[in-house]
Amino acid sequence: MFKWLEKNLPKIVMAPAVGLIGWFVYGFVLWTLYISFTNSKILPKYELWGFGQYEKLWASRKWLISVDNLLVFTALFLIFCIVIGIILAIFLDQKIRAEGVLRTIYLYPMALSFIVTGTAWKWILNPTLGIQKMFIDWGFENFTFDWLVNREMAIYTIVIAGVWQSAGFVMALFLAGLRSVEDEIIKAAKIDGAGLFTVYWRILLPMMRPVFFTSFVILVHISIKSYDLIVALTQGGPGISTTMPALFMTQAAFHKSQVGLSAASAMMMFMAVAAVIIPYLYSELRRENAR
Amino acid sequence: MQDNLKSSSYQQLEQKSKYTNMFLRWFLYFVLILFASYFIFPLYVMVVTSLKTMEEIRQGTLLSWPSGLNFESWAVAWGGRGYGAGDTFLKPYFWNSIKMVVPAVFFSTFIGAMTGYVLTKWRFKGDSWVFLFLLFGCFIPFQAILLPMARTLGALGISNSIVGLVLVHTVYGIPFTTLFFRNYYVSVPTELVKAARIDGAGFFKIFFKILLPISSPIIVVTVIWQFTQIWNDFLFGSTFSFGEAAPIQVALNNMVLSSTSVKEYNVDMASAIIAGVPTLIVYVLAGKYFIRGLTSGAVKG
Numbered sequence: 001m002f003k004w005l006e007k008n009l010p011k012i013v014m015a016p017a018v019g020l021i022g023w024f025v026y027g028f029v030l031w032t033l034y035i036s037f038t039n040s041k042i043l044p045k046y047e048l049w050g051f052g053q054y055e056k057l058w059a060s061r062k063w064l065i066s067v068d069n070l071l072v073f074t075a076l077f078l079i080f081c082i083v084i085g086i087i088l089a090i091f092l093d094q095k096i097r098a099e100g101v102l103r104t105i106y107l108y109p110m111a112l113s114f115i116v117t118g119t120a121w122k123w124i125l126n127p128t129l130g131i132q133k134m135f136i137d138w139g140f141e142n143f144t145f146d147w148l149v150n151r152e153m154a155i156y157t158i159v160i161a162g163v164w165q166s167a168g169f170v171m172a173l174f175l176a177g178l179r180s181v182e183d184e185i186i187k188a189a190k191i192d193g194a195g196l197f198t199v200y201w202r203i204l205l206p207m208m209r210p211v212f213f214t215s216f217v218i219l220v221h222i223s224i225k226s227y228d229l230i231v232a233l234t235q236g237g238p239g240i241s242t243t244m245p246a247l248f249m250t251q252a253a254f255h256k257s258q259v260g261l262s263a264a265s266a267m268m269m270f271m272a273v274a275a276v277i278i279p280y281l282y283s284e285l286r287r288e289n290a291r
Numbered sequence: 292m293q294d295n296l297k298s299s300s301y302q303q304l305e306q307k308s309k310y311t312n313m314f315l316r317w318f319l320y321f322v323l324i325l326f327a328s329y330f331i332f333p334l335y336v337m338v339v340t341s342l343k344t345m346e347e348i349r350q351g352t353l354l355s356w357p358s359g360l361n362f363e364s365w366a367v368a369w370g371g372r373g374y375g376a377g378d379t380f381l382k383p384y385f386w387n388s389i390k391m392v393v394p395a396v397f398f399s400t401f402i403g404a405m406t407g408y409v410l411t412k413w414r415f416k417g418d419s420w421v422f423l424f425l426l427f428g429c430f431i432p433f434q435a436i437l438l439p440m441a442r443t444l445g446a447l448g449i450s451n452s453i454v455g456l457v458l459v460h461t462v463y464g465i466p467f468t469t470l471f472f473r474n475y476y477v478s479v480p481t482e483l484v485k486a487a488r489i490d491g492a493g494f495f496k497i498f499f500k501i502l503l504p505i506s507s508p509i510i511v512v513t514v515i516w517q518f519t520q521i522w523n524d525f526l527f528g529s530t531f532s533f534g535e536a537a538p539i540q541v542a543l544n545n546m547v548l549s550s551t552s553v554k555e556y557n558v559d560m561a562s563a564i565i566a567g568v569p570t571l572i573v574y575v576l577a578g579k580y581f582i583r584g585l586t587s588g589a590v591k592g
Binding site: 006009010011013014016017018020021022024025027028029031032035044084087088091092094096102104105106107108109110111112113114115116117119120121122123124129130131133134137138164168169172221224225227228231232235245246249250253254259262263265266267269270273274277281285 | 316319320322323326327329330331332333334336337340348349352353354402403405406408409410413415421423424425426427428430431432433434435436437438439440441442462463465466469493494519522523524525526529530540543544547548556559560562563564566567570571573574575578581582585
């Protein structure tokens with residue numbers, strides 16, 4: 001008995017973690033998947049109902065707006081974060097004085113919650129006392145900046161705040177990538193007459209392919225899950241113009257008693273994340289095994 | 292000889308482009324400082340706004356300097372005005388967050404250390420599948436588990452309680468903490484463990500005598516990562532708690548959104564700073580570890 005215990009101790013120690021994740025992650029996802037095939041309203045029902053909830057979901061105007069917003073947000077969020085991140089990383093890599101201070105400034109928003117970020121930007125962007133008033137007081141009398149309360153433009157305020165929070169992170173990833181390149185490669189290229197621009201454009205950036213990939217995956221992941229920032233900044237408004245899938249899901253589940261529909265929307269999000277993550281994990285594992 | 296020639300022509304090239312270089316340097320610093328101001332701007336606005344009176348806010352601009360160091364809105368944000376019902380302030384919720392964060396960070400870190408230890412030093416058949424099984428938990432969108440989690444917490448009788456939030460954060464922290472410790476222990480030579488086993492040391496003795504003493508860097512990274520994640524969480528907090536048991540981010544959001552009275556932006560900003568200060572302090576004091584966690588944790592999650 002004691003022998004058996006000793007031999008299996010490592011597995012016994014592993015058991016709680018495996019059990020908890022098995023239950024709370026895999027079990028729960030399967031439960032949500034099952035419920036998405038039922039006609040559950042306030043409370044979960046367990047008779048199968050087929051794809052009805054998914055049909056309802058894709059016929060819902062609010063869901064279509066959510067998906068549309070998600071695509072717009074993801075595209076802009078990706079482009080701005082990566083472009084700003086790369087520019088900052090390359091510029092910081094030029095033996096800059098006070099690099100540490102600048103790096104700290106670029107990255108500190110990552111330490112804040114999206115609620116704090118949203119609260120701050122909501123105040124800055126509000127038309128009556130924020131940026132708009134600042135410019136008017138400075139003498140630009142016709143200056144208007146009402147994106148926060150403008151149906152067409154409100155989604156872009158979420159991009160502004162999101163990029164502000166995450167661009168520094170992309171900078172950190174690229175800076176780490178650039179620093180890991182051997183000096184010899186750069187020296188050799190320079191001796192061959194390549195200018196600084198060519199060195200980066202032709203040699204270093206192409207070498208950063210894995211970093212691009214990683215940033216892409218992380219940023220898409222953040223944007224599919226984005227919830228807090230929208231709650232703090234616009235609550236999905238004006239109207240439903242800035243609603244997103246994560247917001248749709250919680251509202252359907254906890255405010256509108258559409259448990260089945262919310263489960264279907266959650267599964268759509270799950271599949272979107274899986275579509276990005278599984279190829280990533282696969283390539284990461286292959287890279288690790290190749291080593 | 293040829294080498295000499297090459298390096299001298301290289302120097303000439305450098306000389307020629309001295310002025311272009313100087314211009315480039317100025318441009319570089321200009322862009323870097325421009326972006327630094329974009330990043331620092333909201334923090335600056337938050338701090339000066341929190342120090343102004345509402346009268347000053349209406350008259351000045353976002354950037355204008357406050358007339359003095361007026362900490363009244365900080366006092367209101369932290370302790371309220373003292374008129375009883377409807378007076379929401381952050382102090383009790385700040386303590387809720389502390390009571391939630393400390394045990395959740397402790398348990399998730401401990402479990403992660405144990406699983407990381409087993410997965411690298413007591414390898415068994417199929418252990419890499421077990422790792423993958425746990426790792427996948429880093430990526431799931433939490434929307435896919437919110438409904439059953441709410442029901443489970445209700446069934447356990449711990450919905451809308453700090454205990455419930457501790458459980459939730461511990462469980463969903465395990466994939467990350469496991470990842471951190473596993474990746475750290477992989478680089479510890481297994482010979483050390485093998486030698487200790489030959490000397491008759493057992494499972495726990497090896498962990499506490501050999502691995503734990505050299506684990507402080509990864510413990511710091513993990514604790515900072517978990518602390519930041521849990522302190523900043525809003526989704527779980529707002530879904531599984533309300534009223535008195537809410538953590539600080541939920542309370543902050545409620546305070547800012549409450550439309551009962553005239554908007555007091557100075558109090559809002561003071562509240563936002565109070566909710567953000569603990570993680571900011573950690574970032575400033577231990578930035579190196581913070582970034583290390585960010586790049587290794589988020590690279591995979």
